[in-house]
Amino acid sequence: MNEYRVGVIGAGTMGAGIALVCARQGYSVKLLDANEETLERAKQYFHSTLTKDVTKGKISEEQKAKTIQLINPIARIEELHDRTIIVEAVPERLELKKSLFQQLAKICSEKTLLLSNTSSISITAIAGSLAHPERVLGLHFFNPAPVMPLVEVIRGKQSSEENVQATYQFAKKLAKVPVMATDTPGFIVNRVARPYYNEALRILGDGVAEVEQIDRIMKRAGGFKMGPFELQDMIGIDINFATTQTVFQDFFYEGRFKPSRIQERMVQAGNLGRKTGEGFYDYS
Amino acid sequence: MTTANQTILLVGEGPLFEELHYLMTSNQYQVIDLKMAETGTYQVKLALEVMNTDLEKKKDSIVQLDRLLSLEVPIVTTSLAITATEVASWTKHPERICGFGTLVPLVERELIEIAPALQTAEEITPQVTTFFTTLGKETEVVVDEVGLVFPRILSLIINEAVFAVMEKTATAEDIDIAMQKGTNYPQGPLAWADQIGIDEIYAIVNGIHRDLREERYRPAPLLRKLVLAARTGKKCGQGFYLYPQEEGIRV
Numbered sequence: 001m002n003e004y005r006v007g008v009i010g011a012g013t014m015g016a017g018i019a020l021v022c023a024r025q026g027y028s029v030k031l032l033d034a035n036e037e038t039l040e041r042a043k044q045y046f047h048s049t050l051t052k053d054v055t056k057g058k059i060s061e062e063q064k065a066k067t068i069q070l071i072n073p074i075a076r077i078e079e080l081h082d083r084t085i086i087v088e089a090v091p092e093r094l095e096l097k098k099s100l101f102q103q104l105a106k107i108c109s110e111k112t113l114l115l116s117n118t119s120s121i122s123i124t125a126i127a128g129s130l131a132h133p134e135r136v137l138g139l140h141f142f143n144p145a146p147v148m149p150l151v152e153v154i155r156g157k158q159s160s161e162e163n164v165q166a167t168y169q170f171a172k173k174l175a176k177v178p179v180m181a182t183d184t185p186g187f188i189v190n191r192v193a194r195p196y197y198n199e200a201l202r203i204l205g206d207g208v209a210e211v212e213q214i215d216r217i218m219k220r221a222g223g224f225k226m227g228p229f230e231l232q233d234m235i236g237i238d239i240n241f242a243t244t245q246t247v248f249q250d251f252f253y254e255g256r257f258k259p260s261r262i263q264e265r266m267v268q269a270g271n272l273g274r275k276t277g278e279g280f281y282d283y284s
Numbered sequence: 285m286t287t288a289n290q291t292i293l294l295v296g297e298g299p300l301f302e303e304l305h306y307l308m309t310s311n312q313y314q315v316i317d318l319k320m321a322e323t324g325t326y327q328v329k330l331a332l333e334v335m336n337t338d339l340e341k342k343k344d345s346i347v348q349l350d351r352l353l354s355l356e357v358p359i360v361t362t363s364l365a366i367t368a369t370e371v372a373s374w375t376k377h378p379e380r381i382c383g384f385g386t387l388v389p390l391v392e393r394e395l396i397e398i399a400p401a402l403q404t405a406e407e408i409t410p411q412v413t414t415f416f417t418t419l420g421k422e423t424e425v426v427v428d429e430v431g432l433v434f435p436r437i438l439s440l441i442i443n444e445a446v447f448a449v450m451e452k453t454a455t456a457e458d459i460d461i462a463m464q465k466g467t468n469y470p471q472g473p474l475a476w477a478d479q480i481g482i483d484e485i486y487a488i489v490n491g492i493h494r495d496l497r498e499e500r501y502r503p504a505p506l507l508r509k510l511v512l513a514a515r516t517g518k519k520c521g522q523g524f525y526l527y528p529q530e531e532g533i534r535v
Binding site: 148149150180181182189191192193196200207209216217218221224226254256258 | 432
C-alpha cells in the first residue's frame with residue numbers, strides 16, 4: 001500500500017481535504033504550508049473529522065491514530081524531495097503555481113507527478129515553462145474533497161499518455177470517481193454548470209420569474225436538490241461570479257458565458273450569500 | 285373539482301402527447317382528438333396543444349382549434365419553442381390562448397409552469413392552473429418567454445454539454461458522470477437529452493435563439509446534426525448513447 005508517497009501543498013480547506021483523502025487510503029502524506037496557523041487548523045480538522053468517524057463506528061480508534069500519523073505537516077518545500085506525487089492546492093494565481101512547480105522540478109525526481117487542483121487555470125499554462133511538462137496534469141477535487149466522489153483528471157497539451165493513465169489510476173486508488181477532460185476553460189463541471197446559474201440570472205433579469213419561483217421550479221419541476229440562487233448563496237456569490245468571469249475570459253468572451261450584472265451588483269454590495277448573512281435570501 | 289366526464293381535446297405529437305394523454309385518462313378525463321371534436325358531439329372543457337418540433341404544424345393545429353372551439357374554451361399550448369404570445373397572434377381569439385411547459389417524463393415533474401400570453405384574458409390563467417392541479421401537479425405562473433424556466437435552463441445546460449462533446453473536452457459518459465458526482469445533478473445532461481428527445485431540446489434552444497437573437501443561445505451544431513440524422517435519443521434507439529432494442533423500452 002505504500003506505492004504512493006504524496007505531497008500536498010496548501011493546507012486550506014481543499015488541501016487539507018485532499019490530504020485526508022490520501023491518508024484514509026493508507027498513503028503517507030506530507031502537507032506543506034508556510035503558515036503555521038493554517039497547518040494547526042488542518043490538524044484540528046483531521047482530528048475532529050476522524051473522531052466523528054470513530055463515533056459513527058466507521059473506523060476504530062486505532063485506524064484514526066494511524067491515519068493521523070500518516071499526515072506529516074511540514075513548513076519547508078525541500079522536504080517534498082522524496083514524494084512520487086504532489087498535488088498543489090494553493091490560491092488560484094498562475095504565477096504562484098508556476099513558481100511552485102519550478103521549485104519542485106529542482107527538488108523532486110523528474111518522474112514525480114506534479115498535479116494541480118486548479119479549477120480555473122489552464123494546466124498547459126502552468127506546465128509550459130517547466131523542464132518536464134509531460135508530468136504536469138490537473139487533478140481537480142470538489143468541495144468538500146472527502147465527501148464529493150468526483151475528480152476531474154485534466155490532460156495538459158504536453159501531458160504524456162503514461163502520466164495521464166498514472167493520474168487516473170491514482171484517483172481510483174483514492175476511491176474517487178475520475179473523469180478525463182482536456183485542458184479547456186472550466187474543464188467539465190465548471191463549464192457545463194454555468195447555465196444553471198447564468199441563465200437563472202438572465203431569466204431573473206428579464207423579469208420572467210422571481211428568485212423564489214426559479215428556485216422552486218428547478219427543484220419541483222427539475223428535480224435539482226438546490227435552486228440556482230440558494231446554491232449561489234451557499235457557494236458564495238463572489239466565488240460563483242469569479243468562476244463565470246474566468247470561463248468567459250478564457251473562452252475569449254464567447255456570448256454563452258457572459259456574466260450577469262445582477263450578480264456583479266451583489267458582489268459590489270458585499271451581499272455574498274450565507275457567509276455575509278445576505279445574498280439572494282436573507283440569513284440574518 | 286371533479287374531472288369525471290370532462291372532455292379535453294389533445295392535439296400535437298411527441299413525447300408530451302402520449303404522457304399527457306395517459307395522465308389525463310388516469311385522472312378520469314375523457315380525452316379526444318381533433319377529428320372527434322369536429323363531429324360536434326363533445327363539449328370540450330379545454331384544449332391542449334403540444335407540438336414543439338414543427339411550428340408549421342403547430343400553427344395549423346392552433347388555427348383549427350381557434351376556428352372549431354367556442355370562445356370560452358381555453359387553448360393551452362406548449363411555449364417551449366415559441367412564445368405563447370406568438371401562438372396567440374395566429375388566432376382570431378388570442379385572449380383564450382395560454383402557454384405552459386414541461387418535459388417528459390411527467391412522473392418526475394412535481395410542478396408544471398404556466399405562461400400566459402400578453403393577450404391572455406385574466407380569467408383564463410386560473411382555469412389552466414386548476415386543470416394542472418387536477419392532474420396532481422403544482423403550478424407556477426411565469427412571464428411568457430420561450431422555454432419558460434426549467435426547460436430553458438436544462439436545454440442550455442444540455443447545449444453546453446453538447447459543445448463540450450463536440451470539442452472533445454470529454455466523452456458523453458464522463459460529462460454525465462461529472463455532473464452527477466461533482467455537482468449532484470439528478471441526471472447527466474446527455475442521458476437526460478436522450479430521455480427527453482434531442483429534437484425537443486433542439487427545438488427549445490433554437491426557439492430561444494430565434495426569439496432573442498443572441499449568440500449566447502446558438503445551438504451546438506452537433507445537436508442539430510443529431511436531429512437531421514434522426515438520432516434523437518432513447519425513443520429511436522440512438523442519441524448520445526446506444527439503446528439496444530430490448531433495452532429501448534426500459535425507463
